[in-house]
Structures are given as structure tokens and as C-alpha cells.
Amino acid sequence: MKIGIPCEILPLEKRVATVPEVVSKLVQLGFSVAVQSGAGVAAHCDDAAYQAVGAEVLPDAATLWAASDIVLKVRPPTADEVALMRPGTLLIGFIWPAQNPALMEALQAKQATVLAIDCLPRTLSRAQKMDALTSTAGVSGYRAVIEAANAFGRYFNGQITAAGKVPPAKVFIAGAGVAGLAAIGTAANLGAIVRANDTRAEVADQVKSLGGEFVKVDYEEDGAGGGGYAKVMSEGFQAAQRQMYAQEAKNADIIITTALIPGKPAPKLITAEMVQSMKPGSVIVDMAAEQGGNCELTVPNEAVVRHGVTILGYTDLASRLAKQSSTLYATNLLRLLEELCKAKDGVAVVNMEDDAIRGLTVVKDGALTWPAPPLKTA
Numbered sequence: 562m563k564i565g566i567p568c569e570i571l572p573l574e575k576r577v578a579t580v581p582e583v584v585s586k587l588v589q590l591g592f593s594v595a596v597q598s599g600a601g602v603a604a605h606c607d608d609a610a611y612q613a614v615g616a617e618v619l620p621d622a623a624t625l626w627a628a629s630d631i632v633l634k635v636r637p638p639t640a641d642e643v644a645l646m647r648p649g650t651l652l653i654g655f656i657w658p659a660q661n662p663a664l665m666e667a668l669q670a671k672q673a674t675v676l677a678i679d680c681l682p683r684t685l686s687r688a689q690k691m692d693a694l695t696s697t698a699g700v701s702g703y704r705a706v707i708e709a710a711n712a713f714g715r716y717f718n719g720q721i722t723a724a725g726k727v728p729p730a731k732v733f734i735a736g737a738g739v740a741g742l743a744a745i746g747t748a749a750n751l752g753a754i755v756r757a758n759d760t761r762a763e764v765a766d767q768v769k770s771l772g773g774e775f776v777k778v779d780y781e782e783d784g785a786g787g788g789g790y791a792k793v794m795s796e797g798f799q800a801a802q803r804q805m806y807a808q809e810a811k812n813a814d815i816i817i818t819t820a821l822i823p824g825k826p827a828p829k830l831i832t833a834e835m836v837q838s839m840k841p842g843s844v845i846v847d848m849a850a851e852q853g854g855n856c857e858l859t860v861p862n863e864a865v866v867r868h869g870v871t872i873l874g875y876t877d878l879a880s881r882l883a884k885q886s887s888t889l890y891a892t893n894l895l896r897l898l899e900e901l902c903k904a905k906d907g908v909a910v911v912n913m914e915d916d917a918i919r920g921l922t923v924v925k926d927g928a929l930t931w932p933a934p935p936l937k938t939a
């Protein structure tokens with residue numbers, strides 16, 4: 562079967578669904594690989610690099626989609642892309658079925674089979690190698706710190722110089738999931754003093770192991786909402802948390818917010834008043850900007866200054882490290898394709914008896930198979 566890699570066409574998207582280092586491994590599985598000319602350029606993978614490892618370079622999107630049995634993408638396809646899709650195509654990429662009902666219908670009409678990498682059952686340990694949400698969140702958390710450092714007017718680490726003593730930056734991280742933990746590790750490695758909070762008490766040890774201090778809300782309620790994810794907290798908890806965050810905001814030079822609750826708008830944790838209380842020159846990176854933001858003053862996709870505080874609402878953090886995130890993503894998809902092609906004969910077989918594969922198959926031969934039934938094993 563031929564695997565096709567089209568250009569990502571959404572604005573700001575620099576990633577590509579596979580990189581030359583992975584193409585050679587796809588070829589070893591028996592697949593042939595075609596890449597749309599220029600698909601990897603923004604991720605520093607040019608056409609020649611793909612050709613050197615055996616990929617065919619096709620001139621445009623129409624030719625690419627028409628030639629491909631399997632299409633690997635990063636972003637969900639647009640209506641124009643679905644129109645180019647051959648009936649019966651196997652599509653693999655981020656789909657977000659709950660947010661994209663029209664896309665789901667169009668894919669069914671095309672008799673497609675669709676593996677939504679965002680629907681992978683992440684708690685299955687053997688699915689971890691395919692977990693693109695984790696890879697992406699890790700890159701984004703790292704990049705959030707780099708963006709904060711870029712916008713901040715001082716060092717992160719404390720220094721004693723002939724010109725005087727420089728205090729370390731104080732960083733507060735709201736939400737210590739995958740992205741938050743990556744941000745904690747990166748900020749601590751740069752020498753900042755890092756404090757972090759999450760509604761799930763179980764992350765306290767992980768925060769400590771990365772060099773941060775876990776700050777607990779003074780209210781007895783745990784935020785674990787099942788499957789490792791958070792729940793919406795009670796009014797009482799939220800009030801106690803606001804009080805604690807108001808103190809943290811006054812002390813912090815940098816706040817990075819990552820708090821999300823599946824299927825809900827992002828919790829508003831940083832109020833306008835808290836922003837006003839921060840020191841001039843402080844920085845907030847709101848990693849939840851795409852889901853409505855954790856900070857009341859965030860503008861998605863923009864850097865704004867409010868009350869002397871720079872608030873970054875970038876939603877393309879992973880794409881800002883395009884080569885790194887593309888390489889990790891390509892490796893996650895390679896691991897998935899290895900599962901689909903155990904015979905190494907270049908034929909992908911979607912085995913609905915396999916828990917991991919069942920979980921991420923949202924359309925099978927044109928029939929809706931989302932949402933998947935609960936896992937049989939964990």
C-alpha cells in the first residue's frame with residue numbers, strides 16, 4: 562500500500578506527519594511512501610531528504626491524495642482535503658471527533674477508515690509508544706518555557722556577578738499533567754524556582770521529582786475524575802484555589818497555565834485582578850488558550866500586554882518546534898503502523914479486536930465506530 566504525506570495547510574502549522582528518518586522504516590514494513598512537494602520544508606525536511614530514503618515526491622495535493630491508500634496527517638483534514646480523498650482511504654491523524662461532526666460525516670460518506678490518534682486509549686501501557694498527545698504536550702510544555710524566557714527581561718537562574726547579585730526567576734505552573742510537568746522540568750533546568758499546583762493530588766511526587774515544589778490548595782477535595790484526567794471542582798474548592806493563586810500571582814515572575822478538563826471549557830484560574838497584582842515585566846503563558854484560556858485576559862494566538870504583564874496565548878507551541886514535534890509524531894505513527902502491519906508485507910490491517918486499535922478507530926469502511934466501548938483490559 563502507498564502511504565501519502567500531504568502538506569499541512571492550516572495557517573501556523575509547520576509540522577509534517579512523517580520525517581525522512583522514519584520513511585526508511587515505513588519502507589522496511591513493505592509500504593511505498595509518497596510526499597507532497599514541500600510538505601516537510603517548514604519542519605526542515607526538504608524534498609531531497611525524503612527522496613534519499615526512497616520516498617516519491619508528488620507535485621501537488623490532488624496528485625498526492627489520488628495516489629495514496631493511506632494518508633498520514635497532523636491536523637484534521639479540511640473539507641477541501643476530504644474532497645480530494647479517494648473512497649476507501651485509510652486516514653491517520655488528529656481528528657477530534659467530538660469537535661468536528663461535519664468532518665466525521667464527510668469521512669463516512671467517503672467510505673473511509675479513520676484512525677484518530679487523539680482517541681488512543683492512553684491508559685493501556687502498550688499504547689504509550691503511539692501516544693501522540695503526550696509527545697505533543699511534552700514539546701508544547703518545553704516551548705512554553707522558552708517563549709516565557711524570551712518575553713521575560715531577566716535571567717531564569719540566580720547569579721552572583723561583579724555587577725551584583727541576580728535572583729532566580731520564580732515560576733508558577735498551574736496544572737501538572739504532561740505539558741505542565743514538561744514545563745516544570747524545563748524551568749527548573751534553566752535555574753528558576755518552580756512551584757506548581759494541580760487538582761489531582763497524585764501528581765505531587767512527580768512535581769517534586771522534576772525539581773518543583775507542589776503547592777496544595779487548603780481544601781479537602783481530590784480532582785481525579787477518572788482515566789487520569791481532572792474533574793470540575795466544587796465551588797468551595799474553587800474559592801480556596803483562587804485565594805491561593807492570588808498569593809502565587811503576587812510572587813511569581815512567570816505563570817504557565819496548562820489546566821484542562823476533558824469535554825469542558827478550560828477552568829478560569831487567573832483573574833484580571835491577579836494579573837493586575839503581578840510585577841511589571843511578568844509573563845503569563847496560557848497553554849489552554851485554544852480551549853478558552855485559564856487566564857481571563859488571554860487572547861488566543863496573540864501576545865498582549867495587560868497591566869504591564871505579557872500574556873502569551875499561542876496555540877501553536879508544538880508547531881514552533883516543528884522538527885522535534887514532527888519527529889516524535891512520526892515515530893508515534895510508525896509504532897501504530899507496525900501494529901497494523903505485523904506481517905511486514907506493506908498491507909495495513911485494522912484489527913477491531915485489538916483494544917488500542919479499536920479505541921482509535923472512529924470510522925471503519927464508512928461506518929461510524931466512535932465513541933469506542935469502554936476498554937476490556939487496562
Ligand code: NAD
Binds near residue numbers: 784
Ligand atoms: P490535561 O491536558 O487534560 O490536563 C492538564 C492538567 O490540568 C491535568 O493534570 C489536570 O489535572 C489539571 N487540571 C485540571 N483542572 C485544574 C484546575 N482547576 N486547577 C489545576 N489543575 C487542573 O491532562 P494530560 O496532560 O493530558 O494528562 C492527564 C493525565 O493522563 C495525567 O495523569 C497523565 O499522567 C495521564 N496520562 C496517562 C497515560 C498513561 O497511562 N499511559 C498517558 C498519558 C497521560
